[in-house]
Amino acid sequence: MIGVDVNQHAVDIINKGEIHIVEPELDMVVHAAVTEGYLRATTIAEPADAFLVAVPTPFKGDNHEPDLGYIEAASKAIAPVLKPGNLVILESTSPVGATEQMAAWLSEARPELTFPQTHGNDADIRIAHCPERVLPGHVMRELVENDRVIGGMSPKCSEAAVTLYKTFVQGECVITNARTAEMAKLTENSFRDVNIAFANELSMICDKLDINVWELIKLANRHPRVNILQPGPGVGGHCIAVDPWFIVSQAPEQARLIRTAREVNDSKPQWVIEKVKLAVADFLQGNPEKTARDVTIACLGLAFKADIDDLRESPALAIAQKIAAEHPGSVITVEPNIKALPEKLKGSLYLVSQETAEAEADIKVLLVDHKEFKSNQYVCNPRQKVVDTRGVISKQPA
Incomplete structure (x- = not known):
């Protein structure tokens, strides 16, 4: 297994068998994999059978437009080493259509190869979207146990992706198309964002009315069909604070509740x-x-x-x-x-x-x-x- 990153420091740390982030149990796994020769890191993409693209997908500008620049850069980095039979999976949480755009960039870089947007099941290169679904602090467990949504650009693309993930995923691999897989992850994070917004709005209301919001939520959650989340100082991270804007940017007239939650x-x-x-x-x-x-x-x-x-x-x-x-x-x-x-x-x-x-x-x-x-x-x-x-x-x- 080869890890590719533009950050030389991260590459050097991994090649020492160490990690540069805080994540329980990850240090032991990386140390063992590097020591036993199963993992090494580099800054330049090398030939492989499968490529998993997991790069940032931020937004840009006042209108929160999706920035696919990192996906484009990753596509151009792996394109020179692609060969027939390869599988490329986009794991980055992305706006709807990003997987198709990645396929277009790869096709433009390697016109002698065929891709599923033009050749379907007969394409040289298989392309799919499988959004990551792990919670920081629980990555090692959830990477194995969680179900995965797999959206191939053709049935054979999905089949190839399932075969790869089943080498380590114990959860179910559920097949759909690429656009639905992209929207599934955005929906999951938007659902969380809307519910956190309710809790945050409630905390501000309780402050105005001189009520302890923590006690209030504890009492309300005693109802069998109520499960209010905990308020906080806002919403952070590279997913929940970002992904709902992808939906809003693509359907601004329809995504009224999602937009309001983000604003709250x-x-x-x-x-x-x-x-x-x-x-x-x-x-x-x-x-x-x-x-x-x-x-x-x-x-x-x-x-x-x-x-x-x-x-x-x-x-x-x-x-x-x-x-x-x-x-x-x-x-x-x-x-x-x-x-x-x-x-x-x-x-x-x-x-x-x-x-x-x-x-x-x-x-x-x-x-x-x-x-x-x-x-x-x-x-x-x-x-x-x-x-x-x-x-x-x-x-x-x-």
Whole structure:
């Protein structure tokens, strides 16, 4: 097996038998695979029987248009080494039609080969879409156990993809066409986004009405057909915060609820920032000898979800950055899952230990419910104000 990445650092780390992300059990598997000669990494695509394309698919511009540039680059990278009988699978969560577009790019690069958009089952190259379906923090288990949706551009494309995935997938491989497979993943993430938006909107309503939203949700969820999710500071990650916009961009008149959910979730970080400003004002009112420059704010958690190190599309990170840009006093951050901030964040944010934050903070902003924060129980010093966006304190046993 060959792993291809444009990041030389990632390639070097993998070839050492190590990993550059936080994911339980992945380190052991990668170490064993590299040590035993089953896996190596490179920056240049090499001939293979099957190619799995798993690259970012962000959006661009104010209208959230899908950016397929990474898929195009990957297509051009593997095109020179394609040979008849190869299978190419797009795993990236993509807008409807992306798999067909990938096939078109490959065909343009290798006109001497035939592809399913023109030759169907008789094509030289098999192409399918099979969106990844794993939860960060549980990847090793879900990669094997979860069902997979497989959308080939022809029946033989689907058949070839199923044969590949069945070498390691214990879940069911369900066959459909490429466009439906693409829409299935977008639908899954949009469903989550809409439900999170309901919880986030509910939290803002409860704040206005002086109701503990965490208790309210716990009570409401005692109904056998109610399962409200937990609110937070927004929605992050490279899937749920991005994918619904693909649907909106392709069907703007019809996707009204999906758009509104995105807008609700995108607005939550600013709501949190306003709560922090109120906390600062409240602190200063109780400490009239101090000014805003004397107030230290600690932002607890920068990842987009609990117990991982992934900062992509993280509302917690965006909140911390904006607080640091606007607050005249000191702003420190705690993120137990990373050893150092990315270079682009250095100078604007300062990473400290949990103990330092506890000792120095006047305002604590709980942004991610990492296990380290929950286990601490956060019995706060009376002088400290706390903005708890994840219910870490509110859910603590009495």
